[in-house]
Amino acid sequence: MSSENQRVSNSETDAFFVFADNDDTFIFADDNGGQPINEVDRSSQTVPNSPPTPVALWKILIVDDDVLVHRATILALEDCTFESKPLTFLHAHSATEAKYLIQTHPDTALILLDVVMETDNAGLQVVQYIRAELHNHQVRIILRTGQPGEAPEASVILDYDINDYRLKTELTRQKLITVVISSLRSYGNILKIENQNSELTLALNHLQQTQAQLIQAEKMSSLGQMVAGVAHEINNPTNFIYGNLFHTETYVQSLLKLIKTYQEHYPTPVEAIQTIAESIDLPFLMEDLPKLFDSMRAGTERIKHIVESLRNFSRLDEAEIKPVDIHSGIESTLLILQHRLQANANRPTIAVIKEYGQLPLVNCYVGALNQVFMNILSNAIDALEMETGGWGITSETFSLPTIHIRTEIADADRVLIRITDNGLGMSEPILKRIFNPFFTTKPVGSGTGLGLSISYSIVVEQHGGHLTCSSAPGKGTEFVIDIFI
Numbered sequence: 438m439s440s441e442n443q444r445v446s447n448s449e450t451d452a453f454f455v456f457a458d459n460d461d462t463f464i465f466a467d468d469n470g471g472q473p474i475n476e477v478d479r480s481s482q483t484v485p486n487s488p489p490t491p492v493a494l495w496k497i498l499i500v501d502d503d504v505l506v507h508r509a510t511i512l513a514l515e516d517c518t519f520e521s522k523p524l525t526f527l528h529a530h531s532a533t534e535a536k537y538l539i540q541t542h543p544d545t546a547l548i549l550l551d552v553v554m555e556t557d558n559a560g561l562q563v564v565q566y567i568r569a570e571l572h573n574h575q576v577r578i579i580l581r582t583g584q585p586g587e588a589p590e591a592s593v594i595l596d597y598d599i600n601d602y603r604l605k606t607e608l609t610r611q612k613l614i615t616v617v618i619s620s621l622r623s624y625g626n627i628l629k630i631e632n633q634n635s636e637l638t639l640a641l642n643h644l645q646q647t648q649a650q651l652i653q654a655e656k657m658s659s660l661g662q663m664v665a666g667v668a669h670e671i672n673n674p675t676n677f678i679y680g681n682l683f684h685t686e687t688y689v690q691s692l693l694k695l696i697k698t699y700q701e702h703y704p705t706p707v708e709a710i711q712t713i714a715e716s717i718d719l720p721f722l723m724e725d726l727p728k729l730f731d732s733m734r735a736g737t738e739r740i741k742h743i744v745e746s747l748r749n750f751s752r753l754d755e756a757e758i759k760p761v762d763i764h765s766g767i768e769s770t771l772l773i774l775q776h777r778l779q780a781n782a783n784r785p786t787i788a789v790i791k792e793y794g795q796l797p798l799v800n801c802y803v804g805a806l807n808q809v810f811m812n813i814l815s816n817a818i819d820a821l822e823m824e825t826g827g828w829g830i831t832s833e834t835f836s837l838p839t840i841h842i843r844t845e846i847a848d849a850d851r852v853l854i855r856i857t858d859n860g861l862g863m864s865e866p867i868l869k870r871i872f873n874p875f876f877t878t879k880p881v882g883s884g885t886g887l888g889l890s891i892s893y894s895i896v897v898e899q900h901g902g903h904l905t906c907s908s909a910p911g912k913g914t915e916f917v918i919d920i921f922i
Contacts, residue, residue: 495519495621496542498527500535500563501551501581506605510549513610519621532559536566545576546624547617552582552593561597568598575627577620581605646874646890672744679737686730693723743772760798761806763844763852767791770810777818787821787838794845799852799922805895806920809904812888813856813916814840820860820914847919851902854918863908871906896920 499510507528517524527542529535531554539545548567552560560580567573579601580593593602600623601616608616696719699706706714771778771789780786821838841857863871863878870876874890896904902920 494522495524495547495624496527496545497524497617498529498535498538498542498545498548498550500529500532500548500554500560502530502554503551504530506551506581510613513613514617517614517617519618520625524617531555532563535563539563539567539573539576540571543571543573547577547579547620549617550578550580552580561593564597564599574598575624575631577601577624579603579616579620581608642874668744671740675737675740675744679734679741682730682734682737686727689726689730693726696723758800758802761801761803763796763799763806763854764793766803766807767810767842767844767854770807770814773811774814774818777815784821784838787818787840790839790841792841792843794843796844796846796852797922799920801900801920802895805899809892809895809918810856812892813918816888817856817858817860817914820858823861846922850922852920852922855915856918857913857915859913862910862912862914864910868906868908872904 497514499507501507507530511526514524514526527538527545529538533555535548535550539548548563550560550563552558554560556562560582564578564580567576567578578599580599581603583605593599600620603616778787778789817840821840839859841855841859843853843855843857845853845855847853867878871889872893874887876890893904896902896918900920902918905917905919906914907917908914
């Protein structure tokens with residue numbers, strides 16, 4: 438190499454190339470009448486007051502096996518800016534280098550691409566690689582060829598996704614600047630459109646999620662109203678029965694006392710009385726009647742407890758935050774789901790193990806938190822319904838389909854509610870998506886994919902807490918609700 442030769446390195450690629458000797462012919466014509474470069478009118482090179490684009494600078498990849506082309510391109514474009522952002526250059530001297538650089542720099546805005554390099558169609562192979570394998574349709578590609586017969590323009594334009602086709606001999610300095618600025622503007626507009634599309638997609642997803650949450654909230658509100666109505670209708674006659682049981686029992690005890698008194702003073706009654714006493718088994722009746730009243734009292738107290746639980750669960754529309762007994766909400770939810778816990782043709786009864794800690798009242802939105810309990814417990818039951826074959830994970834504690842509920846205080850100001858099932862568990866890809874709106878693994882028509890998404894929103898957004906899930910195939914699933922007291 439002669440002493441006049443110069444080596445230029447590129448900071449982004451660590452590639453370098455050799456300038457031609459100073460007396461070599463400059464490959465681009467100059468259409469400014471020999472005017473020095475620093476005096477060229479560049480008013481067409483910048484676009485003032487343009488909206489900002491999501492790039493800090495414009496990356497241009499020069500692909501050519503002729504180092505003179507690299508040199509001439511740099512000299513022509515080195516002072517150019519577009520939308521107040523500079524140009525930076527990447528250099529490849531073969532199709533192989535070009536493929537590596539575009540893969541390494543997917544944010545390249547423009548490729549100035551030679552056609553004939555190590556093969557007659559090397560440049561076209563680069564185009565095919567970028568569009569078909571990398572699926573990069575944003576970068577603008579300008580083919581520059583010095584041998585147009587090797588790649589006819591008409592067929593190249595039709596068969597390959599390129600944006601311009603130029604002969605090297607026709608690209609004067611000003612024409613090169615013009616085609617580069619036009620391509621950068623096109624690239625910037627594509628990015629803006631894609632960003633706007635992404636924002637619109639996010640807005641649409643958020644709108645759909647909000648709409649679904651409103652529908653779900655309305656359903657839960659309707660459920661709460663229905664439950665409250667049923668509880669009210671049951672409560673009225675129950676109170677009537679319960680209130681009269683005391684008086685009825687008192688009256689019956691008085692009558693039994695009277696019969697005993699008659700028996701003491703008239704131990705030998707007339708034959709008609711003896712016949713009736715034998716027919717009704719009077720001794721058994723006098724012994725069993727108090728037991729019957731005890732049973733009726735226990736039954737009405739059970740109904741009253743159910744009504745109370747229904748009323749507690751039905752507080753779904755209470756908007757204010759208030760001190761709440763967490764255990765009461767869990768118990769109310771379990772009562773609503775009691776029928777689903779019972780044995781059926783596919784599985785035995787689902788056991789519910791409760792380990793309640795000594796919790797204080799927790800400030801929360803009671804109806805919303807009850808909805809979270811409902812969603813998580815329903816999902817646990819669904820997971821156990823899907824279990825086939827042998828029951829339970831490898832553990833002495835869980836040998837049958839089981840839901841384990843444990844509550845505890847953490848760090849003095851937080852409450853943890855752990856709900857665990859010993860179902861089939863979930864794989865890692867599914868686990869990562871369970872809180873996404875509309876994601877469900879249930880058959881079509883069996884789930885909306887909103888329960889856990891809404892639960893996450895209630896715990897995290899409404900209560901400032903955390904809702905996490907851990908699971909693995911064959912290891913069951915655990916949800917942890919973490920909220921402040």
